[in-house]
Amino acid sequence: MFAYLHHFDPVIFEIWDFVKLRWYGLAYLMGFLVGYYLLVRLSRQQLWVIEEKNIGDFISMLAMFGVFLGGRLGYVFFYMIPEAGWELLREDPLVMIRVWEGGMASHGGFLGVALFTLWYAKRHQLSWTGIGDGICVVAPLGLMFGRIANFINGELYGRVTSHVPWSVQFAQALDKEPLEVQQKILDACAERAPEWLVQVQTGEGLALAARNSSVVHQICEEYLTPRHPSQCYEGLLEGALLFVLMWVLRHRYPKAPHGMICGIFFILYGVFRTFVEQYREPDAERILSLTKGQFYSLFMVIAGIAFLWHAYRTARKQATA
Numbered sequence: 489m490f491a492y493l494h495h496f497d498p499v500i501f502e503i504w505d506f507v508k509l510r511w512y513g514l515a516y517l518m519g520f521l522v523g524y525y526l527l528v529r530l531s532r533q534q535l536w537v538i539e540e541k542n543i544g545d546f547i548s549m550l551a552m553f554g555v556f557l558g559g560r561l562g563y564v565f566f567y568m569i570p571e572a573g574w575e576l577l578r579e580d581p582l583v584m585i586r587v588w589e590g591g592m593a594s595h596g597g598f599l600g601v602a603l604f605t606l607w608y609a610k611r612h613q614l615s616w617t618g619i620g621d622g623i624c625v626v627a628p629l630g631l632m633f634g635r636i637a638n639f640i641n642g643e644l645y646g647r648v649t650s651h652v653p654w655s656v657q658f659a660q661a662l663d664k665e666p667l668e669v670q671q672k673i674l675d676a677c678a679e680r681a682p683e684w685l686v687q688v689q690t691g692e693g694l695a696l697a698a699r700n701s702s703v704v705h706q707i708c709e710e711y712l713t714p715r716h717p718s719q720c721y722e723g724l725l726e727g728a729l730l731f732v733l734m735w736v737l738r739h740r741y742p743k744a745p746h747g748m749i750c751g752i753f754f755i756l757y758g759v760f761r762t763f764v765e766q767y768r769e770p771d772a773e774r775i776l777s778l779t780k781g782q783f784y785s786l787f788m789v790i791a792g793i794a795f796l797w798h799a800y801r802t803a804r805k806q807a808t809a
Contacts, residue, residue, distance in 0.1 A: 564577075566784065726764070746799065
């Protein structure tokens with residue numbers, strides 16, 4: 489069966505050794521720029537509680553203290569520490585801020601955004617759920633750009649498959665391959681591309697070699713197992729589809745009680761994420777037979793139900809006032 493060998497470079501271009509423009513960084517930039525433009529539109533249409541003149545400052549602080557800080561700390565505490573233990577922080581506390589090495593958790597980002605917007609709402613005497621409704625309309629586009637970057641980076645790849653014609657071979661998944669497959673790749677490289685033998689001991693090294701050596705590229709095509717491009721599935725469901733639904737709902741129900749859009753977003757995100765996790769290679773140990781993505785998504789659904797209950801109570805109070 490046809491399978492495409494992933495060979496994208498995560499770096500767009502390099503300025504100096506330690507200064508590089510990466511697709512992951514560009515994805516975040518695109519998410520915030522598009523989000524700013526759409527939130528300005530919503531504000532002008534009286535569909536968001538923050539005034540247009542304040543949106544720029546709000547987005548800047550949200551990016552720093554909500555998305556980046558929350559996403560990174562979420563990854564460290566939800567994924568890294570359960571695997572490596574608390575010794576990780578004692579030995580290398582700067583791991584909490586090294587986002588350029590990869591590692592952001594969407595659930596941590598959601599928690600960070602929720603806490604930051606709660607603080608912002610209290611400080612400026614605005615509706616917290618009203619702020620959240622606007623963010624939940626545009627957030628799926630940021631998720632979509634992020635998943636595209638995940639695919640380009642070759643990270644968060646899917647499970648093994650032999651049933652779909654759009655399967656992808658990920659060199660980064662080398663350590664997930666059966667030991668006999670790993671050995672065949674090493675033996676083939678030792679025989680046909682010995683200059684790359686040291687490099688191909690790891691998934692990242694094999695991916696780099698496959699991008700720069702036609703021989704290693706061919707070896708990967710011969711031996712790597714096809715997998716689901718689960719990053720693309722998530723980008724379509726949690727990103728494009730969810731954005732269309734949220735945008736339509738926001739304009740279809742302009743006077744919806746605050747929290748309704750939040751509730752629907754959280755529930756749908758949790759459902760979509762839980763569904764796609766069936767096709768994504770688990771990147772951490774399971775919790776109660778669920779992947780960590782599925783387990784944390786349960787709390788997203790619970791939060792969504794709470795938001796909908798709040799919106800329902802608000803609507804009833806307005807109807808009887």
